[in-house]
């Protein structure tokens with residue numbers, strides 16, 4: 001594997017091993033998690049998705065086409081699994097893969113990658129999971145024009161037909177496999193939240209980009225707050241990139257401020273959203289419904305500087321003096337030296353999280369953020385990055401990627417048989433992750449290292465099971481929760497002399 005000439009070649013090589021010998025594949029992954037997560041998952045998975053049709057070898061997962069909605073049951077039946085045989089299904093319609101946009105049927109590889117992390121990091125049984133591609137077409141011209149493209153060769157279907165397809169997927173998946181957690185990944189901003197809100201009460205749904213990302217970022221903030229000394233209820237948050245992830249995180253941080261004593265109006269007023277049109281204000285046309293609670297009163301910003309009519313990130317930082325700056329915009333380099341320096345003038349220990357993925361989309365590299373802030377910034381990123389040396393000190397950079405949280409959350413959901421993923425379970429997961437680090441040492445990471453992710457996921461899962469029990473959604477009630485979690489974890493070892 002190490003002899004392969006590129007990260008994509010390593011990804012392909014490991015996928016071939018995955019097809020030949022699942023046990024060995026996962027054993028290699030588990031024993032080399034920090035080295036291989038960036039290969040089977042972010043950032044290399046982005047490239048594997050872009051090249052999917054060209055690197056195609058053999059299908060892994062279920063491909064559901066909007067052009068043949070009646071074939072759904074037949075497609076699931078090809079798995080030859082019974083109603084109790086599936087714990088987890090990860091689906092994507094691939095409209096907003098990471099920060100690289102619409103990749104059509106190639107998106108199946110994000111479902112595959114997410115599931116590999118579930119198994120490697122939390123011991124979810126790989127024989128009891130299903131990756132799904134919901135192929136509703138693609139708006140990417142280069143794919144439609146590519147003779148090798150494997151997906152549906154038309155633009156994205158939207159509106160009533162799309163909604164009917166999603167509803168039919170939820171109905172078929174949950175009736176075929178009633179125990180399965182339905183994980184949604186990388187849907188576009190107009191659908192991600194809508195699906196969760198519309199169906200979250202009826203089906204066991206988890207939206208990773210909103211809920212998983214919100215919870216891991218909350219974990220990193222809880223750690224950072226221990227160092228910065230500014231209470232949660234007093235945080236001022238600027239979100240740059242007000243889409244699915246950005247507003248999902250804003251919601252969870254706002255709720256955390258409320259739990260720490262802020263009233264809900266005050267907490268929402270301590271959040272500033274910036275998108276392509278600059279700082280979002282209530283008088284703007286075309287605000288998304290989920291952005292509206294945070295849009296600012298235009299009177300409040302009447303005398304703020306504008307550039308082509310828009311209030312910039314820099315102007316917002318100067319005026320607001322935020323304590324937290326979050327990047328979920330996909331705009332590479334948007335956190336400039338001036339922005340970081342200005343933030344460092346306004347607050348003693350700025351919390352700066354450029355968490356857009358993959359590397360080509362990150363708002364700033366941690367080495368720059370740390371240098372520009374004179375070593376004061378508390379930094380976490382979505383991609384894995386090596387430690388940063390600055391002024392004689394080593395700064396470990398926590399990976400605020402939902403992969404540090406969702407495996408434990410999923411394991412806890414499965415072990416408790418929770419009928420829903422509640423906000424209490426998400427909060428318990430975030431708290432459990434944060435409690436596993438001591439950020440007080442100078443330069444310490446805000447999050448547990450990937451090397452200990454398997455152990456960390458077991459601890460997170462235990463907290464999640466307890467929260468499911470407290471919230472009354474657990475259908476299985478183990479007496480020794482920690483033991484039940486550890487027993488449930490699949491181990492990559494050969495049994496009965498049988499390989500794979």
Ligand SMILES: NC(=O)c1ccc[n+]([C@@H]2O[C@H](COP(=O)([O-])OP(=O)(O)OC[C@H]3O[C@@H](n4cnc5c(N)ncnc54)[C@H](O)[C@@H]3O)[C@@H](O)[C@H]2O)c1
Pocket residue numbers: 096097098099100186188189208209213216240241242243244245246274275276277327328329330331355356357358361381382383400401402403
């Ligand atoms: N670290 C993690 O765990 C994690 C989890 C989910 C998403 N993400 C990353 O966050 C990014 C956004 O993902 P998403 O699912 O929210 O996508 P999204 O499309 O829902 O949101 C992106 C938002 O950024 C805005 N935007 C684009 N360019 C901008 C610019 N120049 N200035 C200001 N705003 C701009 C878009 O208009 C959109 O509202 C991606 O890079 C993704 O990889 C990271």
Ligand SMILES: O=C(O)C[C@H](O)C(=O)O
Pocket residue numbers: 042097098099186208209356357382401402403
């Ligand atoms: O997949 C990742 O690396 C995290 C996240 O779900 C994303 O969409 O970027």
Ligand SMILES: [Mg+2]
Pocket residue numbers: 098185186208209
């Ligand atoms: Mg995602």
